[in-house]
Amino acid sequence: MRVMQTVSEQGLDHSMLPMRLYHKAKKLGVWDPREIDLSQDRADWNRFNDVEKEMSMRLNSLFLGGEEAVTRDLLPLIQVISKEGRLEEEMFLTTFLWEEAKHVEIFRRMVDELGVTGDLSVYHSDNYKRIFYEYLPEAMDRLNRDPSPEAQAEASVTYNMIVEGMLAETGYYSTFMSFKRLGIMPGTVQAFEYLKRDESRHICYGVYLLSRLIAEHDHIWDVVNKRMELLLEPAIGVVQDIIGEVDELPFGLDKDEMIQYSMKQFGARMNALERARNLSVEKIQQATEEELGEAQ
Amino acid sequence: MPFEPFTAEWAQVYKEKLNQNPQYRQAAKTWEGPVVFQVEKDPAIGLEEDRAVFLDLSQGECRDARVATEEDLQAAEVIISGDTQTWKQVFDRKLEPISTLMRGRLKLVKGNMSVLSAYVMASKQLLASALEVDTEIPEGLD
Numbered sequence: 003m004r005v006m007q008t009v010s011e012q013g014l015d016h017s018m019l020p021m022r023l024y025h026k027a028k029k030l031g032v033w034d035p036r037e038i039d040l041s042q043d044r045a046d047w048n049r050f051n052d053v054e055k056e057m058s059m060r061l062n063s064l065f066l067g068g069e070e071a072v073t074r075d076l077l078p079l080i081q082v083i084s085k086e087g088r089l090e091e092e093m094f095l096t097t098f099l100w101e102e103a104k105h106v107e108i109f110r111r112m113v114d115e116l117g118v119t120g121d122l123s124v125y126h127s128d129n130y131k132r133i134f135y136e137y138l139p140e141a142m143d144r145l146n147r148d149p150s151p152e153a154q155a156e157a158s159v160t161y162n163m164i165v166e167g168m169l170a171e172t173g174y175y176s177t178f179m180s181f182k183r184l185g186i187m188p189g190t191v192q193a194f195e196y197l198k199r200d201e202s203r204h205i206c207y208g209v210y211l212l213s214r215l216i217a218e219h220d221h222i223w224d225v226v227n228k229r230m231e232l233l234l235e236p237a238i239g240v241v242q243d244i245i246g247e248v249d250e251l252p253f254g255l256d257k258d259e260m261i262q263y264s265m266k267q268f269g270a271r272m273n274a275l276e277r278a279r280n281l282s283v284e285k286i287q288q289a290t291e292e293e294l295g296e297a298q
Numbered sequence: 299m300p301f302e303p304f305t306a307e308w309a310q311v312y313k314e315k316l317n318q319n320p321q322y323r324q325a326a327k328t329w330e331g332p333v334v335f336q337v338e339k340d341p342a343i344g345l346e347e348d349r350a351v352f353l354d355l356s357q358g359e360c361r362d363a364r365v366a367t368e369e370d371l372q373a374a375e376v377i378i379s380g381d382t383q384t385w386k387q388v389f390d391r392k393l394e395p396i397s398t399l400m401r402g403r404l405k406l407v408k409g410n411m412s413v414l415s416a417y418v419m420a421s422k423q424l425l426a427s428a429l430e431v432d433t434e435i436p437e438g439l440d
Contacts, residue, residue, distance in 0.1 A: 227393070227394045227397060228394065230394065230397050231394035231395075231396055231397055231422075234396045234397060234400065234418065235396070235418050235419055235422060238415050238418045239418070241415070242415060242416050242418075245412070246416060257412040258410070258411070258412050260412075261411045261412040261415055262411070265400050265401075265402065265411065268397075268400050268401065269400065269401040269402055272397065272400075272401050273401070
């Protein structure tokens with residue numbers, strides 16, 4: 003028979019990191035994609051030259067496809083966490099999935115508002131497909147049959163560390179910085195501000211989950227490293243497919259800035275995961291976001 | 299017979315291993331330019347000076363591998379450097395090469411990461427071949 007946590011003396015542990023992220027999500031994750039004004043963006047878009055339009059749509063296609071993928075693929079992880087009886091983590095994950103759905107909505111809305119039609123998957127390169135069409139859905143779907151710590155670690159590395167932590171975060175940061183510096187696409191800039199904040203919580207949960215798994219089972223550190231090594235090549239390939247497309251990137255997008263930012267974030271998170279080898283689960287549950295490599 | 303890393307003998311075996319690696323040949327077919335791997339000095343284990351190997355790489359082939367001279371260090375387009383502990387962990391396969399480079403534990407002290415990242419598979423195979431060399435890590439490293 004099930005045991006009800008919240009009616010027992012245990013109650014809810016509001017001090018746990020996932021619970022703190024949950025409370026944060028209730029305040030910061032409630033923006034409405036429909037309320038973002040894209041009228042100036044439409045005017046800016048109409049003034050873009052062909053190279054700028056092509057790059058803008060390429061990026062949007064990658065972001066939109068990625069957000070659809072993470073929305074469709076997250077459920078098995080929530081199911082596993084739920085079955086393990088981790089109520090606080092599950093409560094945070096309910097905000098996580100809802101926010102991903104809103105990310106799909108805003109990127110599709112940008113396409114629709116700009117009047118772009120046609121099949122945007124033409125922008126999905128082989129490297130992109132390896133990650134979003136194969137590695138990600140396979141790793142997440144595996145959790146339906148195999149909820150082991152190893153499977154959870156491989157799923158989280160793929161989802162949180164590579165897809166969100168490396169690709170989405172770098173893409174959002176670079177595009178946000180470029181548009182903001184140029185004073186263009188104000189609605190998109192506003193959306194990216196929200197997106198970055200949401201993703202920061204999601205990635206923080208991923209680092210927490212992996213840290214907990216490493217603290218519980220030391221060999222998971224090797225699982226994490228091997229999975230990371232496997233995925234880094236296509237992940238860097240996705241970035242290269244974008245920055246290698248033209249000699250000079252439009253919008254002042256800076257190749258070196260993208261790579262440096264991505265490496266900095268990657269390094270901070272890997273250092274946090276390595277530290278988890280010497281920490282207790284209790285210590286990880288009480289960790290701050292900064293201790294898990296998240297600046298916000 | 300094991301060789302101490304980054305010595306002349308080690309470099310020669312490394313060159314052979316690299317030229318026998320078909321994945322490297324394929325991945326590096328558009329890669330041109332010398333690369334140096336360097337280990338930082340560590341007097342605690344008797345390594346009084348930095349030691350480095352110079353790899354003359356051209357389109358998937360290693361034309362020469364030798365202990366790097368001062369001129370080689372000047373000529374190299376890419377220098378990847380690490381301390382003895384980090385290299386030991388890489389040779390022991392306890393650290394994965396690309397993520398170690400991404401984390402900055404192996405440092406790109408010369409060269410451009412955005413250029414190097416175009417050759418991530420070639421870089422991975424470059425390091426994979428180094429791990430194929432029968433390497434004797436100096437005593438004193440735990």
